[in-house]
Amino acid sequence: MNGILSRILAVALMSLPISAARAQDDCGPDRPPCDEPHDGPGCLQPQCCELVCKIDVFCCEVVWDETCVEQAGELCGDVYCPDFGGCLEIHDTGGCLDETCCELVRMHDPFCGYGTWDEICVAEAESWCAGTVECPIVPPPNAREEGEPCLERLNDGCGGGAIEINASSIACGDAIYGKTTTKVPRDVDWFRLPETRDGPLVIRLETEFPARMLIVTGSCEGPISVLDRRPVDPCRNDEWVVDLPEGEYHLVVEAGADGRSLRSGLPCDEIDPKNPPDDDEEPLPRTYGLHYLLELACTAAPCPGDLNGDGMVDGVDLGLLFxxxxxxxxxxxxxxxxxxxxDGQDLGGLFVGWGGCP
Structure with missing residues (x-):
């Protein structure tokens, strides 16, 4: 009872408004967790701390007691960042101590907030948190549009209960300027690879967002098998050489990381005419762009060392290697x-193929 009276008296003696600057001073990584009572005001997570202190100045002026903890439980269900644990270290709780990095990873991979900060979260932090986030792709003149608005699902494979695979075609020499989104249902773009192949396929992907390519085979009746997958970091481009046996294969482009598909953080940037936003409605937050550039090249049987493509492995190729x-x-x-x-291993590979290509 004395504790309650003391709390009421303390609040009565305080000026009720609390400045944003004062709240920020009492909230942050040098404080204990928001879900534990402790001596002193404020708590670890600035967002949660400020939400609580807006309605109860006692929590940021005097002490973070059991009442503050209860209010945090009611107000801060979706606040996970920052939290104890390094962003580049695996730990058995969600979130990490660097608030900006934590929020970037959690925004696109929610498991890293409500679950545990596992090895995939660490890899995402390593790849994303020190990288570029704005890199609009300018498609080359020969590129064609994917042709799927981010509000529709036209080439999503077996999604939506499809009986047959819905896929766009991609031919040798094609360049496709596409877009993806995590708007539900999550957008996954399928492309039917050429069935006639004289050698390996060279797949190039430039992306504005964390992306993943998959080579799949099978039908909607099942099973669909993933033969291989390759992540591509945001604002990067990658070249993937795949040599496939005879058969029908699809290339899938999706938002993802090495080990996990991404299901949030990339909202559609188009207005839904069936459900337009209110005039005062804030758009969903988004850090990365939504576009990618996909290119496919079909090569003849490989000729190790023929770097200039003249059908010979010779001194010119040796010079290019050096x-x-x-x-x-x-x-x-x-x-x-x-x-x-x-290095020397590649030099040895060049000499193995020296002379005319087969």
Whole structure:
């Protein structure tokens, strides 16, 4: 009873409004968690702390007691950042201590907030938190539009209960300027790969958002099998060489990371005519762009070492290899073994193929 009276008296003696600056001073990573009572005002998570202190100044002026904890439980169900644990370290709670990085990862991969900060969250933090977030793609003149508004689902494979695979076609030499979104149902773009192939396929993807490519086979009657997958970081481009046996295959482009599909953080940027927003409605937050550029090249049987494509492995190719010597910073044709460095192993690979290509 004395505690309650003391609390009432303390609040009565305080000026009721609390400034934003004062709330910020008492909220942040140097404070204990918001879901635990503790000596002193404020708590770890600034968003949650400020929500509570707007309605109960005692929590940011005097002490964060059991009442503050109860209010945090009612007001802060969707607030996960920051929280204890390094963003580049695996830990068994959600969130991490760097609020900006934590929010970027959690926004696109909610499991990293309400679940645990696992190895996938760590990999996402490593790839995204120090990277570029704005990189609008300018499609080349030969690129064609994917042709699927982000409010519709026209090439989503077996989504929506489809009996047959809904897919766009992509031919050798095509460049497709596409868009994806995590708006429910999540957008997944399927492309039917050419059935006639004389050699490996070279797939190039440039993306504004965290993306993932998958090679799949099968039918909507089941099973659909994923043969391989490859993540591409936002604001990067990647080249993927795949050599497939005879058969029918599809390439899937989706929002994703290595190990997990992304299901939030990329809202559609088009107005739904059937459900337009209110005049005062704030748009959903979005950090990354929604576009990608997909290109497909079909190659003949591989000729290791023929870097200039003249049908010969000779001194010209040797010079190109030495010009690219060292760590790769982008697409690196001279990196024959794909280890990210042009070195002696690649030089040996060039000499293995010396002479005329078969």
């Amino acid at each position: 010009a690219a010597w060292g760590e790769c910073t982008d697409v690196c044709p001279a990196d024959f073994d794909g280890d990210g460095t042009v």
